[in-house]
Amino acid sequence: MMIFVRRDVPSVAAVKSTLSLFAELFGLHANIEKTNMYFGGVHPDVMEAMLAATGFSDGQLTFRYLGVPLSSSRVSVAMFDSLILKIKHSIQHWYSNFLTYAGRRMVFKKWKDICLPWDAGGFNIKDLSTWNDALQCRWLYLLAHTTVGSWVSWHQAYLLQHQSIWIVQSEDSFSSSLKGILTVRDMLVALAGSITNASFLINSWCSHGKF
Structure with a gap:
């Protein structure tokens, strides 16, 4: 099982507390010897604090794909x-x-x-770049027009700080997925001519709650 956590001690402590509660209720305990944490873009001091809060080990990722070597949990x-x-x-x-x-x-x-x-006259094959833009538009729609779901509520509360997705500016601390959504947002606004038109356009792509 893989659990993804924000890179701060409170988030890790919350997950550890939930695992402890799960163990108390069902008698299934995490095997500390087989449980590791993997880090990306985390300051060494914060990383050590997160490890200390859980008692888990610092896992190491070592693989090579498409000529890009990745070795070390601190990639x-x-x-x-x-x-x-x-x-x-x-x-x-x-x-x-x-x-x-x-x-x-x-x-x-x-x-x-x-x-x-x-x-x-085509073969109906999806162009990955275009298909990815379409999927990003779906996430843009969810962030702009809904408040349902843990993914949406977490992004709106912690990353967007309850700002409108149409006006928020990209920051280095944002995830690559959120940065991608903002890039597609800017493309859509440029295509539609204004934020109002872009919002109307993306809303028209949703029917009966389905994008």
Whole structure:
């Protein structure tokens, strides 16, 4: 089981307290010898305090993917963001090469045409960059128009500080996912011409509670 926690001692202490309550109710205890904490972008002093609050060990991540070596629990969040982008671009590159390969196979259409719907002459294949923008728009809609759900309420209370998602400015402390949402927000506002128009547009994409 993986539990993701904010990088501060109170959040870790809350999780540890919940695990202790779970153990008290059901008799299932976390095996300290097999439980580790993995850190990204955490100050060493804070990291040591979090370890002391839980009694867990500092886990080590060691793997290599797409030429990016990651070894050490103290790998920065920026490196993970870079890795995610490399993975997305590589998947789309492999996908595109397979369908547009001009060697011994039949030459297919251009990638942008392949991603069109069937009725538009394409293969109805999702372009990952466009699909990711669409998913970011869904999160933007949730943050702008709803208050339901732990993800939404946590972001609105702790990261947005109850500011409107349409006006909040990106900060270094924001997660890569929230930064991505704000980037798509700016693209949408530029496309629609104003925040009001963008809000109306994204609201029109929701029907009966489904985006």
